[in-house]
Amino acid sequence: MxxxxxxxxxxxxxxxxxxxxxxxxxxxxxxxxxxxxxxxxxxxxxxxxxxxxxxxxxxxxxxxxxxxxxxxxxxxxxxxxxxxxxxxxxxxxxxxxxxxxxxxxxxxHHQHAEEVVVGRGTSLQKSLHRAKLVVDLLPPVRRVLVIGVVNSLLYHLRERGTGYVACDYKGGQTEWGEPVHTDALSALADCDAVLTSGMVLSNGTFQPLLEQARATGKPLVFFAQTGSGILPRFLGAGVTAVSAEPYPFFWLDAGPSSLYRYPGEDAA
CATH class of the missing domain: 3.30.390 (Enolase-like; domain 1)
Structure with a gap:
């Protein structure tokens, strides 16, 4: 197939x-x-x-x-x-x-991916732990286009010294006062990889991102609560890696929760 x-x-x-x-x-x-x-x-x-x-x-x-x-x-x-x-x-x-x-x-997921537990903790502790597990799927790059701003993801990119462009339809600012761009596609050319929410499946930007990744070979990595079962079907066909997080999500409970990682070959 x-x-x-x-x-x-x-x-x-x-x-x-x-x-x-x-x-x-x-x-x-x-x-x-x-x-x-x-x-x-x-x-x-x-x-x-x-x-x-x-x-x-x-x-x-x-x-x-x-x-x-x-x-x-x-x-x-x-x-x-x-x-x-x-x-x-x-x-x-x-x-x-x-x-x-x-x-x-x-x-x-449990039959095809690596199950990783996000440990018990405060909402911030769990957010940061989950974010690290996601960012670890990225290969070393100069600048990442981050679509769907999650400040904990940006925190770990900053810790690594990795540059980023933050994008979200809502606009606004990041936790560090940086502007959040509303047009992700316009920022693609100046970034070496894309880290994106699965929400692009429903807002019309998935296909342009997929085609750009196929054309350029730039890594396309997903953190997916939306479409966690869909995006792994595109691995090796534009999608580089997926952090699949089906319901219930890490933010729903203070106790341990699971996500499933489908890593790319060059993940850090």
Whole structure:
């Protein structure tokens, strides 16, 4: 089976049974929205996350969305519906979440990736630990384009002496007063690698990033709560490495939590 060319191509592969005949019987049994706000102790900035999650068999798929983007009715309409039907849903977030859940159900992370435990701790301790595990997937480079600003990731890049350009649709500033750019694609040329949230799957920037990585060979590394089961399917076909973090995420509990690393050959 050839690697998918795009997210739409992967969905078509799933529809015709190239990723398991289970697609004919796969149904969403549970759907929910998680709304989170955080401001770590000693940090000056706060942020929030809204995440759609759907359960298929023994797996939960997720997709981060903008606050207010999805209503409870959309979530409830997914419950009891076949995955094959939801892969044609008009909402990109629903399509991504259903695909994520299905792919995790047929190819569980624990059978194919390195499971790493983020230890018990405060919200800041867990954020920093998780960020280090993610940054370790990057090869040594001069400057990284970081899409989806997480200050703990920037902290570890600063500790390494690695330059970065911070990008997020929300704009604003980093914890260190640096401007956050809103146009990630315009910053690609001056960066040697990309470290990005899986949320690009739902906001329209995944395909340009993938094509740029294929054309230039620049490393493309994901930290994926959104689409953790989707992005490993592009490894070796534009994607260099993935930190896959399915629900429940590290920020939901003070206790230990797991993420699954699919490292590239040149990771530090």
């Amino acid at each position: 050839s690697a998918p060319e795009s997210l739409a191509d992967l969905i078509e592969q799933v529809h015709i049974g190239q990723h398991g005949e289970e697609i004919t019987d796969a149904v969403v049994s549970v759907g929910f929205l998680t709304q989170q706000g955080v401001r770590h102790a000693s940090r000056n900035t706060s942020y929030r996350n809204h995440v759609l999650s759907l359960r298929v068999a023994d797996a939960v798929g997720s997709c981060a969305v903008e606050p207010g983007q999805l209503t409870e009715d959309v979530v409830l309409d997914c419950v009891g519906n076949p995955v094959a039907e939801l892969l044609r849903h008009p909402s990109t977030a629903v399509r991504v979440t259903a695909l994520d859940a299905y792919l995790q159900s047929v190819r569980p």
